[in-house]
Amino acid sequence: MSSAINRRRFLGSTAFAGLAASTAQAATMKRSATRPVVISSANGLTSTNGGATSCVEQAYRLITGGADVLDGLIAGVNIVELDPEDASVGFGGLPDANGVVTLDSCCMHGPKKRAGAVACLKGVRTPSLVAQAVADNTDHHLLVDEGAQQFARSMGFSIEDDLNTDHSRALWLEWKRRTDPRHYPDPASRAQAGQRVGLEMVAEGKIDANHYYGTINCNGVNANGDVCGVTTTSGLAWKIPGRVGDSPILGAGLYVDNDVGAAGSTGRGEANIYSLASFLVVEFLRQGMNPRDAGMAALERIRSHTIEPRLLKEDGNPAFNVNFYVLTKNGEHAGVAFYADEESKYAVCDEHGPRHEPMEPLLPS
Numbered sequence: 551m552s553s554a555i556n557r558r559r560f561l562g563s564t565a566f567a568g569l570a571a572s573t574a575q576a577a578t579m580k581r582s583a584t585r586p587v588v589i590s591s592a593n594g595l596t597s598t599n600g601g602a603t604s605c606v607e608q609a610y611r612l613i614t615g616g617a618d619v620l621d622g623l624i625a626g627v628n629i630v631e632l633d634p635e636d637a638s639v640g641f642g643g644l645p646d647a648n649g650v651v652t653l654d655s656c657c658m659h660g661p662k663k664r665a666g667a668v669a670c671l672k673g674v675r676t677p678s679l680v681a682q683a684v685a686d687n688t689d690h691h692l693l694v695d696e697g698a699q700q701f702a703r704s705m706g707f708s709i710e711d712d713l714n715t716d717h718s719r720a721l722w723l724e725w726k727r728r729t730d731p732r733h734y735p736d737p738a739s740r741a742q743a744g745q746r747v748g749l750e751m752v753a754e755g756k757i758d759a760n761h762y763y764g765t766i767n768c769n770g771v772n773a774n775g776d777v778c779g780v781t782t783t784s785g786l787a788w789k790i791p792g793r794v795g796d797s798p799i800l801g802a803g804l805y806v807d808n809d810v811g812a813a814g815s816t817g818r819g820e821a822n823i824y825s826l827a828s829f830l831v832v833e834f835l836r837q838g839m840n841p842r843d844a845g846m847a848a849l850e851r852i853r854s855h856t857i858e859p860r861l862l863k864e865d866g867n868p869a870f871n872v873n874f875y876v877l878t879k880n881g882e883h884a885g886v887a888f889y890a891d892e893e894s895k896y897a898v899c900d901e902h903g904p905r906h907e908p909m910e911p912l913l914p915s
């Protein structure tokens with residue numbers, strides 16, 4: 551889908567239509583005074599863990615009720631982390647190559663200028679709450695694996711043996727059966743075979759494409775202009791045990807500056823880490839770019855850093871997707887990606903209620 555079509559759809563489908571400025575740039579932004587807004591990846595509206603409330607609604611309700619912005623956002627993403635139907639986050643997230651679910655999360659509190667993160671955490675369904683506890687109770691930013699789990703235990707989190715659901719375990723068994731690790735003579739070909747089989751399972755509809763690479767990033771601002779953000783994920787499906795993606799890396803999967811805004815990411819974490827692109831988005835906002843252009847500029851940076859043939863399509867563009875969810879201090883927002891079709895959305899909740907808005911693509915699909 552072209553950007554032009556996306557813009558037309560946007561104009562026709564939002565309550566802001568009458569307010570939209572004449573330029574295409576302004577049309578892709580949702581202008582406001584300082585007013586509470588919560589945005590997230592699309593699963594922040596589709597996942598409800600069997601209840602009636604989604605992540606963005608819960609966060610918006612709490613934030614407009616006076617809760618701390620980060621507390622509100624984390625209560626929102628907890629819904630997705632606990633939802634066994636979302637196989638990209640928390641409980642029931644797709645496991646690593648050994649069948650173990652390991653979780654990454656990062657959160658950042660704009661006004662307090664504090665952040666916390668956990669990586670490769672096993673046994674806790676809500677890694678975002680552990681990340682918040684790292685920020686609130688330690689002098690550190692990032693705890694990993696056994697240390698993160700011990701910390702979580704000491705903070706009173708219950709530790710479970712296994713965060714697989716029957717669904718995530720069955721998919722892992724299928725992947726294992728297909729890849730047969732005895733036949734991989736070196737790590738590179740093993741990784742490529744694993745990736746190929748994973749993508750085959752997506753193409754066959756066994757795995758939702760959003761859950762192969764899947765995550766939730768959620769950013770919010772309250773009436774005071776206080777900005778916070780959180781990202782939480784089970785990371786790349788079937789990853790090499792110990793692999794950590796961009797989600798818990800400050801500046802990559804998330805960055806917040808209370809003077810400017812917030813950006814977070816989903817998609818191929820390795821590509822995002824190389825450019826610390828959420829930090830870059832926030833810096834572009836600081837330089838005066840609108841959310842859409844800031845996100846697009848960061849995508850361009852990632853594209854220019856992607857030179858390995860195995861990561862490129864025939865036309866020379868990236869063979870993977872990266873998405874950014876961008877929110878300014880005054881409530882403007884955008885969702886951008888390398889590739890987006892009519893199904894590609896991000897979630898928003900503001901005074902007009904919860905809804906999906908279209909992601910804008912940098913490149914033709």
Ligand code: ASP
Pocket residue numbers: 762763764765783784785786794795796797815816817818819820
């Ligand atoms: N960015 C996450 C990671 O690389 C995965 C995703 O968002 O799909 O771990």
